Amino acid sequence: MTQLLEVSGLTKRFGGLVAVKDMHVSIASGEILGLIGPNGSGKSTVMKLIMGIEKPNTGSVLIDGVEVAGWPSHKIARQGVGIVFQHSRPLHRQTVLENIKLALLPDSLLQLFAAAHIDERAREIAARVHLDHVMDRLPGTLPFADLRRLELARAIARNPKVVLVDEPFAGLTAPEVADFSNLIASFRTDGHAVLLVDHNVRGVAALVDRVQAMYLGEHITEGSAEQVMANETVRRVYLGGSLTHAARRAPDAASTDDLLKVSHVSVFYGKAQALDAVSLHVRRGEFVSVVGLNGAGKTTLFNAISGLVPMQGQVNFGGQSLDGQTGAQIARAGIVQCPESRELFGEMSVRENLDLGGHHLPRTEAAERLEWLLDLFPILRARATQAARTLSGGEQQMLTIARALMMKPKLLILDEPTLGLAPVILEQLSKALEILRQTTDITVLLGEQNVTFALPHADRVYVLEHGRFIWEGPPDRFATEAGAQFL
Ligand SMILES: Nc1ncnc2c1ncn2[C@@H]1O[C@H](COP(=O)(O)OP(=O)(O)OP(=O)(O)O)[C@@H](O)[C@H]1O
Ligand SMILES: [Mg+2]
Known part of the structure; x- marks a missing residue:
């Protein structure tokens, strides 16, 4: 040969x-x-x-x-x-x-x-x-x-x-x-x-x-x-080991009040309709996964919530309508989307990107959070002074997630966080999300086609197909009722 x-x-x-x-x-x-x-x-x-x-x-x-x-x-x-x-x-x-x-x-x-x-x-x-x-x-x-x-x-x-x-x-x-x-x-x-x-x-x-x-x-x-x-x-x-089903809190541990309420939201790109009157709600403290294949409309939905694309319909956050608010105002209200359209600052170092994420926090809190995130993603500690644009694909993904967490969001929207990450990192991320949920009042909306990552954490799951929700329910019913095309 x-x-x-x-x-x-x-x-x-x-x-x-x-x-x-x-x-x-x-x-x-x-x-x-x-x-x-x-x-x-x-x-x-x-x-x-x-x-x-x-x-x-x-x-x-x-x-x-x-x-x-x-x-x-x-x-x-x-x-x-x-x-x-x-x-x-x-x-x-x-x-x-x-x-x-x-x-x-x-x-x-x-x-x-x-x-x-x-x-x-x-x-x-x-x-x-x-x-x-x-x-x-x-x-x-x-x-x-x-x-x-x-x-x-x-x-x-x-x-x-x-x-x-x-x-x-x-x-x-x-x-x-x-x-x-x-x-x-x-x-x-x-x-x-x-x-x-x-x-x-x-x-x-x-x-x-x-x-x-x-x-x-x-x-x-x-x-x-x-x-x-x-x-x-x-x-x-x-x-790493395999992703395990985390012990979920009892459903009644989450409050019954909706932090996010999306009602009849439609988005058009030119003549093409990307979202067709979708409605969804996320309770305070809840973890909701939106499962959908490529092109189903997950990112469009998240961009509509974050005020990044024009849409029809209503989005309420913490009881307030987000109507007419800019993306920046919505971010300040506590909705952080990751990855978002404002990407990493390529010429700035890893550390500077993270500091920017935490600049609105009291100094000791920002320092503690930074330490926690650098423990969570040790490679970011090792690369702290490196320009973000020179990071590997997966390192950039980790930095984007870490920066979002630095912002201490009320609602964290994670759009396909698993993309390009090594299995062991997924496992760490999975554990970190569980710790966050158990120790803080964070609410998470996750978009994924990787159901092995999306299901273990979720209190509730929506399935999005061609811009519409075709199923909603608890994760343990997903496999039998909706999972065929994902499992
Ligand atoms: N121009 C550069 N300047 C400084 N460091 C760099 C540069 N290019 C790459 N690196 C570093 O070299 C290491 C290897 O990067 P590389 O892109 O080869 O990783 P990889 O194995 O492909 O990772 P991934 O699975 O995340 O894509 C990384 O830690 C990265 O930060
Ligand atoms: Mg690579």
């Missing part, structure tokens, strides 16, 4: 931080290697170093026997390396089909000579990733999963020997994960070498030939998915 990718002694320092240390990775033609590790362990950096997006301090990267370490990214691409990003980056003025054609002919001059067979090949690829029904649309109008498909289509078109895929499953539903797995598996059939990173452990285990685990920039172990998942260190730093 030829090794298409052979990485050795790879090291990358960012100032005092060694993000990747003496790593080795080796992938044969027709092989899929899964790279797992906790948030911030260096997985995306390894990919960026192979692709030449970051320059290694030391180490060797052989692509089909050719040393490319230190080369500029475009030359490495020409040597046969392709990356499928965590976030899609299509050309937004070109249609889906044009985007695929451009990937087939990366040199723009060649477009002038684009022959009929290019068009035909682009259509074939579109069909292969199931984008044939949207070929003439602009990427901006596509749903999330289709954007990810387009990113895969462009990678297929460039026909790289080595394919790097970073978190392809994040935000996808179980059937979509299965569909994507098949597409990624087709790289194997075509004899490419694939490096796959994702926190969906089951999705990774089902797809890969071999797994390698890293922690703090270093290699820990490798072997079959089963062997690696059974490894003591991997369990401790990455997998």
Whole structure:
């Protein structure tokens, strides 16, 4: 077997931080290697170093026997390396089909000579990733999963020997994960070498030939998915135990008075109706989960509550109508949405972002809260002085959640907090939410498609589908009455 990718002694320092240390990775033609590790362990950096997006301090990267370490990214691409990003980056003025054609002919001059067979090949690829029904649309109008498909289509078109895929499953539903797995598996059939990173452990285990685990920039172990998942260190730093059903307070412990009352709220984006007269209430101290797939309307609902999109209908908070209030006024009234449209301040440090969240609190209280949050997310303590924009995907997610908690919300709205987080972090977050509920009067509204996270905490669950609630009830009735498409 030829090794298409052979990485050795790879090291990358960012100032005092060694993000990747003496790593080795080796992938044969027709092989899929899964790279797992906790948030911030260096997985995306390894990919960026192979692709030449970051320059290694030391180490060797052989692509089909050719040393490319230190080369500029475009030359490495020409040597046969392709990356499928965590976030899609299509050309937004070109249609889906044009985007695929451009990937087939990366040199723009060649477009002038684009022959009929290019068009035909682009259509074939579109069909292969199931984008044939949207070929003439602009990427901006596509749903999330289709954007990810387009990113895969462009990678297929460039026909790289080595394919790097970073978190392809994040935000996808179980059937979509299965569909994507098949597409990624087709790289194997075509004899490419694939490096796959994702926190969906089951999705990774089902797809890969071999797994390698890293922690703090270093290699820990490798072997079959089963062997690696059974490894003591991997369990401790990455997998954790499984989420357990927390002891819920008796329902009557929550007050009967509604903190939040949403009545007949509708939202339109142009002609498309994203929410159709939805009504929901959340009692003081209650934990309510809104379960819904991609595009069901969860974020739109939360944005309507937070005053971030125009809507029809009524929202009451603490007995007051929020009619005519701005997003800033609603936030000051105690509704904190996470993630919200006001993202992290990228140039500011982790610590500064957190301090901003707590600036309205008395100083001792802010200091205590900060300590508590840094204990909860130890990696944020270690990265306290680092600029937020340079954090790993999962670290940014943790900082967003921590900043929301710093604000000491009356109502905390968590919109898909599980996205991009390692299993062990989910477990910590889960425990923290339980402690918060037992020791404070916080009220939580959670939006999730990951029901293993959404159900254990919930006092009540709503199921949202195509902008409407189709079910409401206690979590123990969810599985039998509403769970089919989620479990
Ligand atoms: N430009 C940079 N400057 C300073 N530190 C950086 C920079 N880029 C990355 N880091 C740090 O290097 C570490 C590794 O980051 P990387 O993005 O590779 O993690 P990851 O394993 O992909 O994590 P995740 O699972 O959260 O995506 C992180 O702790 C991150 O904060
Ligand atoms: Mg990453």
